[in-house]
Amino acid sequence: SVMCQLVSAEGEQLGAALYLPHNVGPPQLQDIVNQLLHNEDKLPYAFYVGDEELSLQLGAFMQRNNATAEVTLRIVYQPQAVFRIRPVNRCSATIAGHTEAVLAVSFSPDGRCLASGSGDTTVRFWDLSTQTPLYTCKGQSVRFLP
Incomplete structure (x- = not known):
């Protein structure tokens, strides 16, 4: 067995030093740390000895x-x-305006505006802070070429 001291990244010791079998690896160490910290949910941990990540059995x-x-x-x-x-x-907000299904949407780079393209042959630009239309572009029916 190997005498081990578990230490947090801040340098605080987690209990007393433990004798652990040679076949203990990161999954078992993770279980031990979760038990000693009384974590209700099993949280993932990485383990290091010096600057090297411990990925093997002890x-x-x-x-x-x-x-x-x-x-x-x-x-x-x-x-x-x-x-x-x-x-x-649930949807946090809706913006009425298109008369057909919305086929595509895209946010502006700053996240303040939204463009929505619809089967009603319109593209609408929206102010997201007020949820009001800024512009409506009307077009012809669209054909997709192979």
Whole structure:
């Protein structure tokens, strides 16, 4: 087994040093950190020894780096970004104006205006802060060429 001290990226020790088996790797370390921090949701962490990310089991890491088991291995844990996506279940605003289906929309580079193209052969430009039309361009029916 390997004596390990888990340390946050800010340098705070997470409990006392632990003896961990040689076959412990990042997935098991992640479980240990989540338990010690009492995280209800299992959060992802990356682990570092010195400047090197720990991607192997402890035994393989020790062997590859010629480290001795007599020294406490300082393992820095760092939380990884968690992206939670919420489903869209309602529309926050509507802009009435087209008489046919909207086929394409595009935001202006500054995000203040929206252009919408419709099957009614119009392109409308909208002020998004007031949700009012700025311009309406009327055209002929559109044919798409192969």
